[in-house]
Amino acid sequence: MRGLSAFWVDFFEKFGIMFIGLAAFAAVVGLILFLADRAPKKGRDFLQLAAFVGPALVLLAIGLVYPAIRTTTLAFFSRQTANGSDFVAFDNFVWMFTQPDILITLGNTLIWVALVPTLSTIFGLAYAVFIDKSKGEKLLKSLVFMPMAISFVGAGIIWRFMYEYREVGFSEQIGLLNQVLVWLGQSPQQFLVNSPFNTFFLIVVMVWIQTGFAMVLLSAAIKGVPVEIIEASRLDGANAWQQFWNVTVPGIRGTLVVVVTTISIATLKVFDIVRAMTGGNFDTSVIANEMYTQAFNRGETGYGSALAVVLFLMVMPIVIYNVRVMRKQKEIR
């Protein structure tokens, strides 16, 4: 009973903070807009403009532009100590490419970005085609799409239980996959410990999440392919497979590009899954996880920043490409 009342005290205190925060925000924004409303004739145009774009611009300058520049600079300095830090030129990058651990991390990131977009798109596309116009399409879609709504940490826990390992003779298996192995007469495996295959079992989790995303976008695109073309190809005697390759795939090319690039970007930045399932141990680390470990667990700001810069360099071309495709499609529309 006492525990419960402590909970309510805590509850009201925190929601109190939230309402104060919301009220403060409303007051500041309200005041800015009110002042813009009553601005003196002289310079009114500028004041009103500043009221509308000013808050966002200030936040972005402090929170993104300055930090991005600062991180890039930090990448060329040694770790920060009480005596400041030294300029080390490219030492942090040299460290990255000479340290066996970090090389494995970089390699893992490449494996992730090669496999996740490919597999998710293939599964998503196949599923979208199979269920197109079938009975119960909506329900079937929801089932595969659902993992997309939950957190990576939640997904990590779900799959920890799938992969869970118990020593033979010590107890029954509680992980489904190992139980299946036992039923098949095999010996159970430590899926998340045995390198290098543990990385692939982590990738399965990401594919499980992203397939739904690919499926929903591709399914919408497939429905946009004009019936007349499908009809025509059918009259020409094309079988289902030819129809798929010669009509459907060209018709959804734009969406395919968006799906693959979007999943690639998400994959490059993957952090939570690795953090929640292995913590980056057993040679499963990826760049985003290593960056966090170096910068925040070990205080190696130089190494962490250098890893962030590498991540930036890997993501940048894909984002630019993605944006260009999307803008082109927008213009056509």
Add this chain to the structure above:
Amino acid sequence: MSTDAATAAENALDAPLGQKHEAATREPQKMRKVKQTLTSPWATFAAILIATLWTIPTFGLLVSSIRTPTEIRSNGWWNIFVSPSFTLQNYIDVLTVQGTSSANLGSYFVNSLVIAIPAALFPIILATMAAYAFAWIKFRGSGALFVLIFALQIVPLQMALIPLLQIFSEILGISGTFPAVWIAHTIFGLPLCIFLLHNFISEIPGEVIEAARVDGANHTQIFFRIIIPLSLPALASIGIFQFLWVWNDLLVALVFSGGTADVAPLTQRLAELVGNFGRNTERLPAAAFISLIVPLIVFFSLQRYFVRGLLAGSTKG
């Protein structure tokens, strides 16, 4: 007139990304014909197989969460079909038992809400204001500035973490408080929200805004009387997506919340619990479901808005 425009813009939100063709409305007869050619027993079988494989992991965890601690530790969830059992004790334990070694999820659940509600509202409101200015106030350099904001999406948030944390802890002294997490999420959400809302707000017909101007309305009045009411559907979609993004986030929380039961959200506590899997085996299924319940409710009740926000927000990061 204006509602038509809003509907049209809303439909544009629903249209598939990267799609050149207009989605044609099909005659039912044609549909039946195409269906015959595409649906084969093998495709049906494969679809059901994939759906089953995709559902089993979550279903297994749900079943685990209602078994007794001894059962969870001693054998797999599928045994429930042999020896049925049901208890909600795990949920009660992880939510209400207080103490340093307990999961204490009640507090973290409150934290998640207190973080996610303002962190969804703040960026949406600021972004609507900025988007209105970029769309309807003419000023020099507006195009360049807008492109610059859009380009900020390229910056992975990993790049902003270290300096932003230094600003919060050394200059503002708010590191490890709710405002620090709100501000961080607001900043990271802004570029995409501005971009998406600009797309929507610039589609509002110029005559409506022109008419209001002729009547003597200034920017503030136009903003509250025309822009906000007409963009409500877009605000809802993007708001829901931002809310879920914040709710599911781990990285920003880890860096800015300080990691205690005072501020940290559910995801962070879950990551800690799963870090000691052996000791928390019987707590984790219920704990995970408590964090999943909000996204799942949003997902199943607001799927249309969710899909929209997702399609629009797929370049976030």
